[in-house]
Amino acid sequence: MPTPDLDTARPEQRTRAASRTVMWFALVLLAALWLSVVRVPWPLPLVPGVLGLVAVVLGVLALVRMRGARLGASMTVLVVVGTVFAAGLVLLTSVQAVLWPVYSEFYGCLDRALTHQAQDTCFSELEQRTQTYLLNFGR
Numbered sequence: 140m141p142t143p144d145l146d147t148a149r150p151e152q153r154t155r156a157a158s159r160t161v162m163w164f165a166l167v168l169l170a171a172l173w174l175s176v177v178r179v180p181w182p183l184p185l186v187p188g189v190l191g192l193v194a195v196v197l198g199v200l201a202l203v204r205m206r207g208a209r210l211g212a213s214m215t216v217l218v219v220v221g222t223v224f225a226a227g228l229v230l231l232t233s234v235q236a237v238l239w240p241v242y243s244e245f246y247g248c249l250d251r252a253l254t255h256q257a258q259d260t261c262f263s264e265l266e267q268r269t270q271t272y273l274l275n276f277g278r
Contacts, residue, residue: 157204188232198222
């Protein structure tokens, strides 16, 4: 059975389509946020950026469908805030992608670190290498 166009659909169908889009948006955003805080092997830290980009697209689509379905303002605010978080995640992951060589060394250092002091050394080396890489980036 063909699905009717959302412009000519009944209000229940519009609400259902908007809710489904919001659900997928929330699931993708939660997966991106979870992957961004879980320590996964390199280059998997770039996956949250891709999922964040998908979440931004789904967020905008959800907002358009929510407007057509005339859903409540509270859900709209939540989708807008989630879309902003997803955009921030995309931005942070993009920076991490630019600094790929530095972060690959950092994750290798963390894999070898056995103590908290060794992990602190990895973080300080990350900071130093990042500064050096960014200063030499334009050259």
